[in-house]
Amino acid sequence: SQTIHQWPATLVQPVGSPLSLECTVEGTSNPNLYWYRQAAGRGLQLLFYSVGIGQISSEVPQNLSASRPQDRQFILSSKKLLLSDSGFYLCAWSNGGRTEAFFGQGTRLTVV
Amino acid sequence: GESVGLHLPTLSVQEGDNSIINCAYSNSASDYFIWYKQESGKGPQFIIDIRSNMDKRQGQRVTVLLNKTVKHLSLQIAATQPGDSAVYFCAEIAGGGYQKVTFGTGTKLQVIP
Numbered sequence: 001s002q003t004i005h006q007w008p009a010t011l012v013q014p015v016g017s018p019l020s021l022e023c024t025v026e027g028t029s030n031p032n033l034y035w036y037r038q039a040a041g042r043g044l045q046l047l048f049y050s051v052g053i054g055q056i057s058s059e060v061p062q063n064l065s066a067s068r069p070q071d072r073q074f075i076l077s078s079k080k081l082l083l084s085d086s087g088f089y090l091c092a093w094s095n096g097g098r099t100e101a102f103f104g105q106g107t108r109l110t111v112v
Numbered sequence: 113g114e115s116v117g118l119h120l121p122t123l124s125v126q127e128g129d130n131s132i133i134n135c136a137y138s139n140s141a142s143d144y145f146i147w148y149k150q151e152s153g154k155g156p157q158f159i160i161d162i163r164s165n166m167d168k169r170q171g172q173r174v175t176v177l178l179n180k181t182v183k184h185l186s187l188q189i190a191a192t193q194p195g196d197s198a199v200y201f202c203a204e205i206a207g208g209g210y211q212k213v214t215f216g217t218g219t220k221l222q223v224i225p
Contacts, residue, residue, distance in 0.1 A: 043218040101213045103155030
């Protein structure tokens with residue numbers, strides 16, 4: 001069966017510090033991968049999606065970047081965090097067809 | 113369309129009543145739709161899906177209705193329970209290309225005991 005792992009679950013970082021959130025998927029190959037951000041009490045905002053290794057599409061201009069060094073690994077990064085980067089970050093995967101997306105448990109990031 | 117920084121609308125329902133959560137989707141080329149439930153502090157979980165060649169699909173206590181003419185999707189929850197309290201998102205997938213999953217704004221359902 002397929003599983004998705006996302007870590008850490010919570011993170012408190014100072015403004016200006018770097019960020020690296022990791023997401024890995026098991027039990028499938030060549031998944032579509034997504035990073036979403038969710039501000040408190042708000043909807044899901046798609047940040048990045050990837051259809052394959054090294055292929056990253058950005059949905060909104062921002063202080064973050066994403067990389068896909070391996071087929072089932074998706075990394076969200078920042079060189080210097082801003083206060084506005086605080087939020088709940090969700091990684092997800094799908095098979096790329098007409099199927100549901102499966103979500104990780106999320107990372108609660110607080111930038112102080 | 114994309115939920116970009118919008119405050120979630122809230123639906124308050126008495127326990128035992130039926131709930132109806134609505135969603136307007138944006139892409140007329142979308143041909144697959146999903147409802148997700150997100151409990152506080154967790155990732156969204158799949159509830160039910162429907163393909164564009166259908167206008168209704170039923171699950172356990174949930175029914176999804178699709179009206180392609182007006183690009184509208186609804187989720188009906190029968191006999192709403194306190195455990196149904198969560199945020200509900202609809203999602204659409206368009207045919208062709210790599211089929212990105214696009215989420216709606218989301219609705220917060222509050223069940224009143």
